[in-house]
Amino acid sequence: MATICSPLSRAPQHAHSWRHHQPSTLPGPSVPPPDAPAYPSWLVKRSVEKLRWDDPRLDGFLRRGEPVIITGAPLVRQLVGRWTFDYLAKVYTGPPSLNVHFAPRNSRRYNRFYGQGVGQGGILMMTFSQFVSTVAKNEAAEKPPWRYYLQAMLLWSRHEKHNCKYEHGGELDVAGERLYHASMGRTMAEDLAHQVDYEWLRHVAEMSGCEGLSEVNLWAGRSGGCTPLHYDTTNNFLCQVCGRKRLLLLPPSAFAHVYPYPATHPMHFFGMVDVERPDLGRFPAFARAQGLEALIEPGEVPCLLSPFDCP
Amino acid sequence: MADDGLPHQVLWLPSFWWHYVHQVAGDETLSLNFWMGATRDERARACFAAEQAAQYAPPEDDAVGASALAAARDATTLDAAVAVGRRGPSPCPSPATDDMQLVGTDDGLVSMQLSRHIEAETFRMLGEDPKHAGLFLNALAAGADVRWPAVSGGRERALGVRKHLLSVMGTAERANALLRAMTRDGRLHPGLAPPLKGPVVGTDELEVTPAWADEVEQMVTGKLIPPR
Numbered sequence: 001m002a003t004i005c006s007p008l009s010r011a012p013q014h015a016h017s018w019r020h021h022q023p024s025t026l027p028g029p030s031v032p033p034p035d036a037p038a039y040p041s042w043l044v045k046r047s048v049e050k051l052r053w054d055d056p057r058l059d060g061f062l063r064r065g066e067p068v069i070i071t072g073a074p075l076v077r078q079l080v081g082r083w084t085f086d087y088l089a090k091v092y093t094g095p096p097s098l099n100v101h102f103a104p105r106n107s108r109r110y111n112r113f114y115g116q117g118v119g120q121g122g123i124l125m126m127t128f129s130q131f132v133s134t135v136a137k138n139e140a141a142e143k144p145p146w147r148y149y150l151q152a153m154l155l156w157s158r159h160e161k162h163n164c165k166y167e168h169g170g171e172l173d174v175a176g177e178r179l180y181h182a183s184m185g186r187t188m189a190e191d192l193a194h195q196v197d198y199e200w201l202r203h204v205a206e207m208s209g210c211e212g213l214s215e216v217n218l219w220a221g222r223s224g225g226c227t228p229l230h231y232d233t234t235n236n237f238l239c240q241v242c243g244r245k246r247l248l249l250l251p252p253s254a255f256a257h258v259y260p261y262p263a264t265h266p267m268h269f270f271g272m273v274d275v276e277r278p279d280l281g282r283f284p285a286f287a288r289a290q291g292l293e294a295l296i297e298p299g300e301v302p303c304l305l306s307p308f309d310c311p
Numbered sequence: 312m313a314d315d316g317l318p319h320q321v322l323w324l325p326s327f328w329w330h331y332v333h334q335v336a337g338d339e340t341l342s343l344n345f346w347m348g349a350t351r352d353e354r355a356r357a358c359f360a361a362e363q364a365a366q367y368a369p370p371e372d373d374a375v376g377a378s379a380l381a382a383a384r385d386a387t388t389l390d391a392a393v394a395v396g397r398r399g400p401s402p403c404p405s406p407a408t409d410d411m412q413l414v415g416t417d418d419g420l421v422s423m424q425l426s427r428h429i430e431a432e433t434f435r436m437l438g439e440d441p442k443h444a445g446l447f448l449n450a451l452a453a454g455a456d457v458r459w460p461a462v463s464g465g466r467e468r469a470l471g472v473r474k475h476l477l478s479v480m481g482t483a484e485r486a487n488a489l490l491r492a493m494t495r496d497g498r499l500h501p502g503l504a505p506p507l508k509g510p511v512v513g514t515d516e517l518e519v520t521p522a523w524a525d526e527v528e529q530m531v532t533g534k535l536i537p538p539r
Contacts, residue, residue, distance in 0.1 A: 034335040048322070065325040065418070073321040076343055080319050085339050099514045102526065114520060115511035117504070122520025122527060123512055149334075151514060157348070201345060208323070210347035217344050224336035229329050234346040236324040243338030247322065250329040253419020255426060256410050256492040258329055261504055263430035264441055266511055272503050275331050282503055285406055285495060291329070296320045 034244055034295060038108070038226065038276045043248060048294040053200075062208035067249050069294055076239045078195040080298045083241050085132050085220070092128035093185035094169065098152040100124045100131050103225065108276065110149045110227050113266050126150075128220075135222050147223040154192060155179045155216040174198040177212060192216075201237065210235050229258055229271040240296040248275060250291035257289040327420055406495070412488040425479050426493045429472060436468060445500025452490040 037044075051058050053073040061068040101110045103121030111119035126134065131150050138144045153166055158178055169183030175198035181189050198213075205212060214234060231252070250258065258271030273283045280287050324330060334340045413422045430444070437443040447468070450456055456469035476486035497503060512518040520527050 032337070035337075038333060039331070050320075053321075062323060065420075067325065067328060068323050070321040070323060072319055075321055075345070077319045079343075083341055085341075088341075099519075101514065104526075112515065113511055113513045115507065116509050117507035118511055120526075122524055123514055123518065124527065125519055154343075204323075205347055208325075208347075212348050213345060214348040215346050217346070219342045219344070220340065221334045222339045224334050226334070227332040229331040231327050231329050232324075232346070233326055234348065235326045236322075236347070237345040238322040238324055239343045239345070240320050240322075241341040241343060243340030244335040245340060245342060246333045246335060247324075248331040248333075249324065251414075251418040252327040252329070252423040253410070253414040254329050255419065255423040256413055256495075259496070259498050259503060260427075262434075262441060262445075262499055262502070263427050264434045264439075264444075265504060266507075266513060267504075268427070271329065272498075283496065285410075285492075288407065288410065294322055296322050298319055 034246065035224075037246060037248075037293070039248060040278070043275065043289060043291060044293045045290040046292060048249065048292045058204075059207050062204060065208070067292060067294065069296060073239075074197040074200045075237060076196055076241060078197075079191065079241050082191070082195070085222070085242075088188075088220075089129040089132045091185055091187035091191075093188075094127065094183040096125050096127045096130060097166070097183075098126055098128060098131065098150055100126045100134070101149040101151065103147050103149075105143075105145055105147055105223075108147075108225050110147070110225055111267065111270070112227070112230075118267055121146075128152075131220065139223060144223065147225040148221065149225060149227075150218070150220040152218045152220075153182055153215055154184065154188075154218050155181050155213070157212065157214050175202045179213065204237065208235060226276070229273065229275050230267075230269050232269070238296070240298050242298060244295060244297040247294045247296070248291050249294060250289060254289055254291070257285045259283050259286070327423060406491075409488040409491050412485045413492060421479060422485075422489050422492075425476070426489055429476070430493065430499070433472065436471075441502075442500060445494075445502065448490065449494050449500055452487070452494040454487070 048067050048069050049061070050069040050071055051061070053070050058068065058070065060066075101112070101114075101121060101123055103110055103119070107120045109119060110121070113119060114122045128150070131148065135148050138146050138148065155172070156166075156168075156179065158180070166182050168180040170181050170189055172179045172181055172189070172193050174193065174196075177198070181192060201213065229248070229250070258273050261267045261270055261272055273279070273286045273289075278286050413419050415421060430448070433448055434441060434444040437447060447465075451469055451472060456466060456473075459466045459469065473486065476489065477483065480486040480489060493499065510521070512520050522528075
């Protein structure tokens with residue numbers, strides 16, 4: 001099996017030729033099937049379509065603003081297999097300033113907001129290695145009492161600089177843009193500078209009409225749980241580097257079905273309905289909600305060598 | 312994935328799409344999100360700019376005022392309006408039809424943004440009292456404002472909101488459908504969210520749970536008591 005180190009080396013001769021061939025992946029260790037969705041099945045209209053990164057139909061999805069899973073995308077492909085909890089615990093250094101959400105095991109939800117009336121749990125600041133050891137200690141308990149979920153801003157653009165509350169640890173010049181990175185240690189910063197395909201990102205941003213990168217966040221978890229239904233005002237390319245996530249997506253028009261918190265509430269961009277256990281007595285219009293399901297995963301790793309090992 | 316086996320997946324998740332995110336239990340999950348600036352849709356962008364400019368005030372243009380009144384007459388019966396204004400929930404005679412009217416060629420992007428703006432702006436206009444804002448929008452959803460005295464603050468404010476709604480939604484039917492969707496089932500008043508009590512911390516503000524909070528104390532002392 002040839003090692004594959006650049007997206008171009010995988011490009012087929014003809015746009016659709018991949019359909020006629022067995023995918024070329026190394027057999028990986030067997031992965032247990034994912035747990036069943038926690039929401040009722042009537043919510044799923046269909047699955048999100050999957051397209052290979054070089055499929056010419058991708059352009060249409062990006063232009064229309066229609067969700068799609070892009071497989072084999074070059075964006076952070078070099079980080080798959082490289083970034084793991086163990087690796088980040090070693091190289092992701094810096095001050096204990098990463099947001100770690102914790103929630104009681106039985107609440108299942110990370111809300112981004114905590115307090116009476118918004119959700120059980122809270123937010124602490126840790127380093128990545130503190131996060132890993134906290135999670136390990138919790139999971140080793142006979143009945144783990146908590147769930148943890150880490151959110152860390154890694155990069156942001158100069159447009160965000162003036163209102164960014166993080167201290168920056170350095171600058172990156174990539175694909176004609178200057179980005180700022182958080183304080184994270186030299187190896188991490190080098191990974192972000194050299195292992196991320198910003199040219200590809202710029203290409204898909206142009207296709208979709210986005211104005212460019214505004215920020216990059218890292219999310220890490222090990223104990224399941226969910227982020228409740230919400231929307232963001234930014235377009236997102238969500239990359240799975242380790243483990244699997246299942247998403248349920250509803251179009252913007254679903255605001256008429258999901259009962260958003262009032263615009264003046266701290267959680268105004270969340271829906272009040274619990275999609276896992278919808279109370280149709282209080283939220284009858286949610287019975288008409290239907291969305292798209294997406295299970296995303298890093299997939300088998302085609303190249304276990306770093307690009308520096310390539311001939 | 313069994314159906315393609317290709318490595319590494321990136322989800323294109325356009326702005327304003329609602330999403331629920333579940334981490335598969337037992338997996339160590341690492342994700343990166345690349346948040347991109349600005350909206351993808353020129354029309355939504357234009358609408359949003361107009362919304363930011365729209366600060367509700369008494370209307371100056373009589374023709375627009377008249378069409379706003381026609382919009383109010385198109386709404387549901389006045390008896391229902393009075394009931395809504397007093398205690399909610401809003402009557403929603405044909406929700407499925409309403410829903411269709413809210414979806415334009417843009418997946419509902421414009422009507423969603425407009426509804427958020429109207430809520431926030433009405434709140435500001437009525438002394439930042441969520442109860443007043445909720446009652447006011449309930450009344451508009453039911454067309455009660457058509458019976459308010461012609462020269463009154465309430466009528467003028469109602470006309471201001473209706474004028475803005477019409478300018479973005481295009482027709483009275485669509486404008487009224489949006490008002491009904493925003494207020495349905497007592498969403499704004501009497502309200503469906505649990506009451507807020509005491510401090511709230513939010514991750515986007517870089518706030519942390521105070522060290523004296525029950526949860527933190529449990530974790531620090533190692534007592535790990537299950538929650539209330």
